[in-house]
Amino acid sequence: xxxxxxxxxxxxxxxxxxxxxxxxxxxxxxxxxxxxxxxxxxxxxxxxxxxxxxxxxxxxxxxxxxxxxxxxxxxxxxxxxxxxxxxxxxxxxxxxxxxxxxxxxxxxxxxxxxxxxxxxxxxxxxxxxxxxxxxxxxxxxxxxxxxxxxxxxxxxxxxxxxxxxxxxxxxxxxxxxxxxxxxxxxxxxxxxxxxxxxxxxxxxxxxxxxxxxxxxxxxxxxxxxxxxxxx
Numbered sequence: 001x002x003x004x005x006x007x008x009x010x011x012x013x014x015x016x017x018x019x020x021x022x023x024x025x026x027x028x029x030x031x032x033x034x035x036x037x038x039x040x041x042x043x044x045x046x047x048x049x050x051x052x053x054x055x056x057x058x059x060x061x062x063x064x065x066x067x068x069x070x071x072x073x074x075x076x077x078x079x080x081x082x083x084x085x086x087x088x089x090x091x092x093x094x095x096x097x098x099x100x101x102x103x104x105x106x107x108x109x110x111x112x113x114x115x116x117x118x119x120x121x122x123x124x125x126x127x128x129x130x131x132x133x134x135x136x137x138x139x140x141x142x143x144x145x146x147x148x149x150x151x152x153x154x155x156x157x158x159x160x161x162x163x164x165x166x167x168x169x170x171x172x173x174x175x176x177x178x179x180x181x182x183x184x185x186x187x188x189x190x191x192x193x194x195x196x197x198x199x200x201x202x203x204x205x206x207x208x209x210x211x212x213x214x215x216x217x218x219x220x221x222x223x224x225x226x227x228x229x230x231x
Contacts (some may be wrong), residue, residue, distance in 0.1 A: 002030060003037035005226050010038065013220070017213060020074055020202070022223030024049060028056045030227050035068055043095070043221055045077025047086035054090045076161070076221060078132055081105035088117055095161040095202055095221075098122040098132035103142065103155070110154025117154060120161040120202055125179040133162070136183050143191045159200030159218070160184040164208055173208050177215035184216070 009019055023031050023042045031042055031053065044050035050073060060067050072092045079087060079094065081102055087094070088109055097103055097119045110117045121142065124133025134142070139160075145151040160183055164176035184201045191198070204212025206225035213220070 002033045002226055006034055006037040006039050009222065009226070014213065017217060018219045020076075020219055020221045021226050022076065022205075022221050023053070023227065024077075024223065026223075026227045028053050031071075032068075034226065035071060039226075040070055041072045041074060043074040043076045043223075045075070045096075047075075047079070047083040050075065050090065051086045084109045088115070089113075093118045093120065093158065095120045096122050096132075098124075098134065100138070100142075103152070107152050107154050115154060116156050118156045118158050120159050120200060121157065122161045123180060123183050125176050125183075126163055126165040136186070139183060139187065140190060143187055143194060147191050147193055156197055157194060159198050159202065160187070161200075161202040161219075163205070164203070164212075170211065173211055174215070177203055177208075177212055177217075181215045 013019060018041060019039065020041045020043045021034050021039050023034070024045045034042070044053065054073070057068060057071070073090055074093045074095055075087050075091045076095045078098065079096060079102060084105060088106065094106070094117060097106065106117050106119065121139050122133045123136060123139060143157060146155070146157060160180060162176070162180040164173040167173065180203050181201060188195045188198055200218050201216055202219040202221065203215065203217045204220040206222050209217070209220040209222060
């Protein structure tokens, strides 16, 4: 059962590590069951699916305004700039900012809507060419401009999100997580004025989260282990 897995995870995870339940491709009823077991942060990767679940919750709150009142949504997928209005009003964190174009669009949306958007920057360290993401130098340049010119007045940078190469080779996985941790630590050292907010290293999923914790993960994104494989 979903509740049993969540209870097991909470008993095993260090208190410094947040559990993000990746609910993509799963019905709203599965989210309700996980919420009932104490889970509060849920992640979606498709704007339309996120919006449909948000709207379902709004329907339920018409009968009970406080229903699931402390739920938090994260967005973890590749976000197209023309889909911002389906995501940004509803999420507490965009984990997957992977391009300058997207970053600029989020800044413009925040300015137009009087919002400060919390984000993680996504480097590309894995071997697959299909993965999106910044180079380390691009991330340092972005944060340098954020500090030096206030170029991102409507964005709050909270850390780094990344994925290891999809492989069973733990040597490769460890190398990727080490690289992501090094980027995260370098950012904190180079930009100490950001370090109060820049606290999240979101690495680790169902298959590799124990290794990610060894490398300093503060946030693990677990889907199939909690909800089963679907989609």
